[in-house]
Amino acid sequence: MDIKGTILRAKDGHPVPVLERDGLKRHLGSMYDGAVAASCWCEKVVSKRTENIILFGMGDCRIVLELIEKVPGQILVYEPENLVFSQMRTSNLYKKAVKCRRVKIFQASEHAKFSCTAKDLLDDDWVEETMLAVHPGYVDWYEEEFLEVQEICQKICDDITFMRAPLKRFTVAMIRNQIANFPNMTKGVPLRRLYRKGNADIPVILVSAGPSLEKNVEDLKEAKGHALIWCADAALPTLLSHQVIPDLVASVDAGKDLFCFEDERSNLIPVLGSSNTRTEFLNRNTAKKIWGFDHEQILMMQKRAGIEISQVPYYLGVSTAMFSSAVEFGAENIIFVGQDLAYASDGSSHTNGKKEYYVDASGIETDGYYGDKVYSRMDWLEFKDWFEKMIALYPSITVTNATEGGVRIEGTIQKPLKEVCQELGQKAVCFEDFLEAEDNQITEKEAVLMKEQMVQCVRDLEAVRLWGYDVTFFEKDYHQFPVMSMILSYMKILEGDRRERFETALSFVSDELEKGGWGR
Helix, strand or coil, rough: CCCCCEEEEEECCEEEEEEEEEEEECCCCCCHHHHHHHHHHHHHCCCCCCCCCEECCCCHHHHHHHHHCCCCCCCCEEEECHHHHHHCCCCCHHHHHHHCCCCCEHHHHHHEEEEEEEHHHHHCCCCCCCEECCCCCCCCCCCCHHHHHHHHHHHHHHHHHHHHHHHHHHHHHHHHHHHCCCHHHHHCHHHHHHCHHHHHHHEEEECCCCCCCCHHHHHHHHHHHEEEEEEEEEHHHHHHCCCCCCCEECCCCCCCCCHHHHHHHHHHHCCEEECCCHHHHHHHCCEEECCCCHHHHHHHHHHHHCCCCCCCCCCCHHHHHHHHHHHCCCCCEEEEECCCCCCCCCCCCCHHHHHCCCCHCCEEEEEEECCCCCCHHHHHHHHHHHHHHHHHHHHCCCCEEEECCCCCCCEEEEECCCHHHHHCCCCCCHHHHHHHHHHCCCHHHHHHHHHHHHHHHHHHHHHHHHHHHHHHHHCCCCHCCCHHHHHHHCCCCCCHHHHHHHHHHHHHHHHHHHCCCCCC
């Protein structure tokens, strides 16, 4: 579409962008009284319960300025026309609008940044209170661009809906584990400190609990000592039953079945953990704890205590946590084992014949490891998509899929595990050297500062209680208070009015902090 743009002056002297296409003109603001026109638009469009707004098109910025008065929360503006953005950004109206910290204006080239900001907003339990609106004069000339913005918002909402069920199942356990695990997190090894340039030469085998694990678990014995073997918690019983002791067990799920750790040997294996990890397991495990990527509030507290934080985020589940941690470690030779992400032919979902959400009820046909068709399910396909994106993001890393079954993961080299083990060479690899190195440990000073962060959470919660809903969300930068992450997490699993959910969540987190020994 060939669109030309110019600027005219309204009666009050302020600029009004004008677009022209095929002899037709569009004024993106009133030539007479822009303030009154903007006020009328807001009265008609914005409801009383709107707390945030995503506005497609900024026009002459009059509507944006009016929204600052009408909407108490964030105002995200996506301007699809570069001509309008470049011409208006020097105007006094634009400068006045962006002075408000609640206003963020994005041009078309900032598509990805806009998407991330919208996600951050809606993820804060604000879907029902956030409105998507269109500035007058845009929609039929920018239908494709508006549809893209709609799709961004819809995808975010779909992801939130997808997460609602697991959040309802695990949020209470997550919050309780975060509080109970905090003393454990003042000891151990931050994952970021394990990084060395030379780690690129160390093969890391990531063992997941897919049904194919049984067929090649014995081959892992050949790899022991020549590659690092990191296993998911659900795969640990299978490895131990075959006398394979991994270098690390990863466990980051709040609701993980403690059956995974029944073998006493599991208490002697180093743990890649998080604030979510089952406290019962962490407390009885006497090996080193490695702290990797975590919830935003935990990373914030670690950073304030002077602890280097992990930079590589993971998706849901322990397998993605292992992959991100291997990248953070500096590995450039990563091998998948047991990463089926599909049902076996007998309907098994995991190793040892476990059948979870049997295939007949929810199977989705997709391409298999051997070029055949296999049945997967929605969450596994989300993991597959995540792995493929991460592999593309790190082209220097070679990822070999030695699962010998399950789905085909694009970007990987498929190879039998026996062949992979034969190619490892005889160079000795000792993970214990990394874990025992003095300069990798959390120091006493850092531990004290971490404990102070948790005490500060209690103080912050009391401040939030005094401020109330409006001041907390609309006047304070609430993201700077780690305790707010716990409050928001609990709000997401409640029903009803957001203000009432806020009060309920406030009381719940306060009670849990007190039960955990962090009371007033």
